[in-house]
Amino acid sequence: xxxxxxxxxxxxxxxxxxxxxxxxxxxxxxxxxxxxxxxxxxxxxxxxxxxxxxxxxxxxxxxxxxxxxxxxxxxxxxxxxxxxxxxxxxxxxxxxxxxxxxxxxxxxxxxx
Amino acid sequence: xxxxxxxxxxxxxxxxxxxxxxxxxxxxxxxxxxxxxxxxxxxxxxxxxxxxxxxxxxxxxxxxxxxxxxxxxxxxxxxxxxxxxxxxxxxxxxxxxxxxxxxxxxxx
Numbered sequence: 001x002x003x004x005x006x007x008x009x010x011x012x013x014x015x016x017x018x019x020x021x022x023x024x025x026x027x028x029x030x031x032x033x034x035x036x037x038x039x040x041x042x043x044x045x046x047x048x049x050x051x052x053x054x055x056x057x058x059x060x061x062x063x064x065x066x067x068x069x070x071x072x073x074x075x076x077x078x079x080x081x082x083x084x085x086x087x088x089x090x091x092x093x094x095x096x097x098x099x100x101x102x103x104x105x106x107x108x109x110x111x112x
Numbered sequence: 113x114x115x116x117x118x119x120x121x122x123x124x125x126x127x128x129x130x131x132x133x134x135x136x137x138x139x140x141x142x143x144x145x146x147x148x149x150x151x152x153x154x155x156x157x158x159x160x161x162x163x164x165x166x167x168x169x170x171x172x173x174x175x176x177x178x179x180x181x182x183x184x185x186x187x188x189x190x191x192x193x194x195x196x197x198x199x200x201x202x203x204x205x206x207x208x209x210x211x212x213x214x215x216x217x218x219x220x
Contacts, residue, residue: 004155035210040212041212042198042210042211042213043156043198043210045207045208045209048207058207090155090156092156099146099208100146100158100161101158101208102158104155105154105155
Protein backbone atom coordinates (compact mmCIF):
# COMPACT_ATOMS: atom_id res chain seq x y z
CA UNK A 1 0.00 0.00 0.00
CA UNK A 2 1.84 3.07 -1.27
CA UNK A 3 -0.22 5.29 1.04
CA UNK A 4 2.28 4.69 3.85
CA UNK A 5 5.88 5.48 2.99
CA UNK A 6 9.09 5.27 4.96
CA UNK A 7 12.46 6.91 4.41
CA UNK A 8 15.16 5.80 4.19
CA UNK A 9 14.52 2.22 3.13
CA UNK A 10 17.99 1.13 4.24
CA UNK A 11 20.46 2.78 6.57
CA UNK A 12 23.86 1.90 7.93
CA UNK A 13 25.15 3.92 10.85
CA UNK A 14 27.77 3.73 13.56
CA UNK A 15 27.39 3.28 17.29
CA UNK A 16 26.68 6.56 19.02
CA UNK A 17 25.23 8.35 16.02
CA UNK A 18 21.83 10.00 16.11
CA UNK A 19 19.53 8.99 13.29
CA UNK A 20 15.96 9.67 12.28
CA UNK A 21 13.55 7.42 10.44
CA UNK A 22 10.59 9.08 8.80
CA UNK A 23 7.08 7.92 8.05
CA UNK A 24 4.48 9.68 5.93
CA UNK A 25 0.93 8.69 5.09
CA UNK A 26 -1.74 9.91 2.74
CA UNK A 27 -4.52 7.76 4.19
CA UNK A 28 -5.78 10.55 6.41
CA UNK A 29 -5.49 8.34 9.48
CA UNK A 30 -5.16 9.88 12.92
CA UNK A 31 -3.25 7.01 14.49
CA UNK A 32 0.35 6.10 13.76
CA UNK A 33 2.72 3.52 15.17
CA UNK A 34 6.36 2.48 15.12
CA UNK A 35 7.35 -1.17 15.44
CA UNK A 36 10.59 -3.06 15.21
CA UNK A 37 10.82 -6.55 13.80
CA UNK A 38 13.50 -8.98 14.93
CA UNK A 39 13.87 -12.62 13.86
CA UNK A 40 12.16 -14.88 16.37
CA UNK A 41 10.64 -11.96 18.26
CA UNK A 42 7.98 -10.78 15.84
CA UNK A 43 6.87 -7.15 15.87
CA UNK A 44 7.16 -5.10 19.00
CA UNK A 45 5.58 -1.69 19.52
CA UNK A 46 8.01 1.17 20.17
CA UNK A 47 5.78 4.25 20.24
CA UNK A 48 2.33 5.21 19.07
CA UNK A 49 0.36 8.40 18.54
CA UNK A 50 -3.40 8.75 18.39
CA UNK A 51 -3.31 12.34 17.15
CA UNK A 52 -0.87 15.19 16.67
CA UNK A 53 -0.74 16.09 20.36
CA UNK A 54 -0.67 12.54 21.64
CA UNK A 55 2.49 10.43 22.11
CA UNK A 56 2.59 7.13 24.00
CA UNK A 57 5.32 4.68 24.87
CA UNK A 58 4.99 1.17 23.64
CA UNK A 59 6.56 -2.05 24.78
CA UNK A 60 10.19 -1.15 24.02
CA UNK A 61 10.61 2.64 23.99
CA UNK A 62 13.99 2.89 25.75
CA UNK A 63 16.62 4.40 23.47
CA UNK A 64 14.04 5.82 21.09
CA UNK A 65 12.06 9.05 20.77
CA UNK A 66 9.37 10.17 18.36
CA UNK A 67 7.91 13.32 16.90
CA UNK A 68 4.46 13.74 15.39
CA UNK A 69 5.02 16.76 13.18
CA UNK A 70 1.61 16.62 11.53
CA UNK A 71 -1.26 14.20 11.07
CA UNK A 72 0.59 12.72 8.12
CA UNK A 73 4.10 12.50 9.59
CA UNK A 74 5.57 10.48 12.44
CA UNK A 75 9.34 10.29 12.92
CA UNK A 76 11.37 7.87 15.01
CA UNK A 77 14.76 8.91 16.37
CA UNK A 78 17.56 6.88 17.85
CA UNK A 79 19.38 9.35 20.06
CA UNK A 80 22.59 7.32 20.30
CA UNK A 81 22.42 4.23 18.16
CA UNK A 82 23.71 0.92 19.51
CA UNK A 83 24.23 -2.40 17.69
CA UNK A 84 21.25 -4.14 19.29
CA UNK A 85 19.01 -1.59 17.60
CA UNK A 86 19.85 -3.26 14.32
CA UNK A 87 16.43 -4.36 13.07
CA UNK A 88 13.69 -3.83 10.52
CA UNK A 89 11.49 -0.88 11.51
CA UNK A 90 7.89 -0.54 10.43
CA UNK A 91 5.52 2.38 10.57
CA UNK A 92 1.78 1.74 10.57
CA UNK A 93 -1.43 3.76 10.55
CA UNK A 94 -5.03 3.18 11.52
CA UNK A 95 -8.33 4.95 11.89
CA UNK A 96 -10.16 5.29 15.20
CA UNK A 97 -12.82 2.63 15.44
CA UNK A 98 -11.18 0.43 12.83
CA UNK A 99 -8.63 -1.90 14.32
CA UNK A 100 -6.88 -2.79 11.05
CA UNK A 101 -3.41 -1.30 10.72
CA UNK A 102 -1.74 -0.41 7.43
CA UNK A 103 1.98 -0.85 7.23
CA UNK A 104 4.79 0.92 5.46
CA UNK A 105 7.47 -0.98 3.52
CA UNK A 106 9.94 -0.93 6.39
CA UNK A 107 13.38 0.55 7.03
CA UNK A 108 16.28 -1.83 7.42
CA UNK A 109 18.75 -0.37 9.93
CA UNK A 110 22.23 -1.67 10.62
CA UNK A 111 24.18 -0.21 13.52
CA UNK A 112 27.87 -1.00 13.38
CA UNK B 113 -1.55 -8.34 30.08
CA UNK B 114 -2.26 -9.60 26.60
CA UNK B 115 -0.12 -12.18 24.90
CA UNK B 116 -0.13 -14.03 21.59
CA UNK B 117 1.66 -17.34 21.17
CA UNK B 118 2.59 -18.92 17.87
CA UNK B 119 4.36 -22.15 18.81
CA UNK B 120 5.84 -22.93 15.39
CA UNK B 121 8.65 -20.83 13.96
CA UNK B 122 8.60 -22.80 10.73
CA UNK B 123 5.94 -24.93 9.12
CA UNK B 124 6.77 -26.85 5.98
CA UNK B 125 4.04 -28.54 3.93
CA UNK B 126 3.72 -29.96 0.46
CA UNK B 127 1.64 -28.29 -2.21
CA UNK B 128 -1.94 -29.49 -1.97
CA UNK B 129 -1.65 -30.52 1.66
CA UNK B 130 -3.77 -28.93 4.39
CA UNK B 131 -2.28 -26.09 6.40
CA UNK B 132 -2.91 -25.12 10.00
CA UNK B 133 -0.98 -22.28 11.61
CA UNK B 134 -1.54 -22.23 15.34
CA UNK B 135 -2.27 -19.17 17.43
CA UNK B 136 -3.19 -19.04 21.09
CA UNK B 137 -3.85 -15.91 23.06
CA UNK B 138 -4.15 -14.64 26.57
CA UNK B 139 -6.52 -11.77 27.28
CA UNK B 140 -9.00 -11.19 30.05
CA UNK B 141 -11.63 -9.34 28.05
CA UNK B 142 -13.13 -9.74 24.58
CA UNK B 143 -10.31 -9.54 22.08
CA UNK B 144 -10.29 -8.92 18.40
CA UNK B 145 -7.96 -11.27 16.54
CA UNK B 146 -6.16 -10.83 13.24
CA UNK B 147 -3.87 -12.67 10.89
CA UNK B 148 -1.29 -10.56 9.07
CA UNK B 149 0.91 -11.90 6.28
CA UNK B 150 4.28 -10.79 4.98
CA UNK B 151 5.29 -12.13 1.58
CA UNK B 152 8.94 -12.06 0.62
CA UNK B 153 10.18 -8.48 0.20
CA UNK B 154 6.71 -7.04 0.74
CA UNK B 155 5.15 -5.10 3.56
CA UNK B 156 3.01 -6.62 6.25
CA UNK B 157 -0.66 -6.72 5.27
CA UNK B 158 -3.89 -7.84 6.82
CA UNK B 159 -4.99 -11.31 5.77
CA UNK B 160 -8.16 -11.63 7.80
CA UNK B 161 -9.85 -10.65 11.04
CA UNK B 162 -12.15 -12.79 13.09
CA UNK B 163 -14.90 -10.20 13.23
CA UNK B 164 -15.32 -10.32 9.44
CA UNK B 165 -15.74 -14.08 9.27
CA UNK B 166 -14.32 -14.01 5.74
CA UNK B 167 -12.31 -16.49 3.73
CA UNK B 168 -9.35 -14.75 2.12
CA UNK B 169 -7.19 -16.56 -0.44
CA UNK B 170 -8.77 -19.79 0.80
CA UNK B 171 -7.73 -19.17 4.41
CA UNK B 172 -10.15 -19.21 7.32
CA UNK B 173 -9.74 -18.74 11.04
CA UNK B 174 -12.26 -19.33 13.79
CA UNK B 175 -12.04 -17.74 17.18
CA UNK B 176 -12.39 -20.39 19.88
CA UNK B 177 -12.85 -18.57 23.15
CA UNK B 178 -12.92 -21.78 25.17
CA UNK B 179 -9.49 -22.81 23.93
CA UNK B 180 -8.33 -19.17 23.48
CA UNK B 181 -7.21 -20.02 19.97
CA UNK B 182 -7.41 -18.48 16.52
CA UNK B 183 -5.78 -21.02 14.24
CA UNK B 184 -5.38 -20.22 10.54
CA UNK B 185 -6.40 -22.98 8.14
CA UNK B 186 -6.38 -23.73 4.46
CA UNK B 187 -7.45 -27.06 2.99
CA UNK B 188 -4.97 -27.12 0.08
CA UNK B 189 -1.69 -25.22 0.26
CA UNK B 190 -0.41 -23.35 -2.78
CA UNK B 191 3.15 -22.35 -3.55
CA UNK B 192 2.20 -18.67 -3.35
CA UNK B 193 1.12 -19.15 0.26
CA UNK B 194 4.76 -19.29 1.31
CA UNK B 195 5.22 -16.30 3.63
CA UNK B 196 5.58 -15.20 7.23
CA UNK B 197 2.30 -15.20 9.11
CA UNK B 198 1.63 -13.21 12.25
CA UNK B 199 -1.29 -13.60 14.60
CA UNK B 200 -2.23 -10.39 16.42
CA UNK B 201 -4.65 -9.32 19.12
CA UNK B 202 -6.21 -6.10 20.26
CA UNK B 203 -8.39 -5.45 23.26
CA UNK B 204 -9.54 -2.19 21.77
CA UNK B 205 -7.87 1.15 21.32
CA UNK B 206 -6.00 0.11 18.19
CA UNK B 207 -2.98 -1.31 20.06
CA UNK B 208 -1.93 -4.59 18.50
CA UNK B 209 0.07 -7.31 20.20
CA UNK B 210 1.78 -9.61 17.72
CA UNK B 211 2.92 -13.17 18.03
CA UNK B 212 6.44 -14.14 17.05
CA UNK B 213 5.34 -15.33 13.62
CA UNK B 214 5.34 -18.61 11.71
CA UNK B 215 7.23 -19.01 8.45
CA UNK B 216 5.15 -21.14 6.10
CA UNK B 217 7.04 -22.94 3.37
CA UNK B 218 5.06 -24.74 0.71
CA UNK B 219 7.15 -27.28 -1.13
CA UNK B 220 6.45 -28.70 -4.53
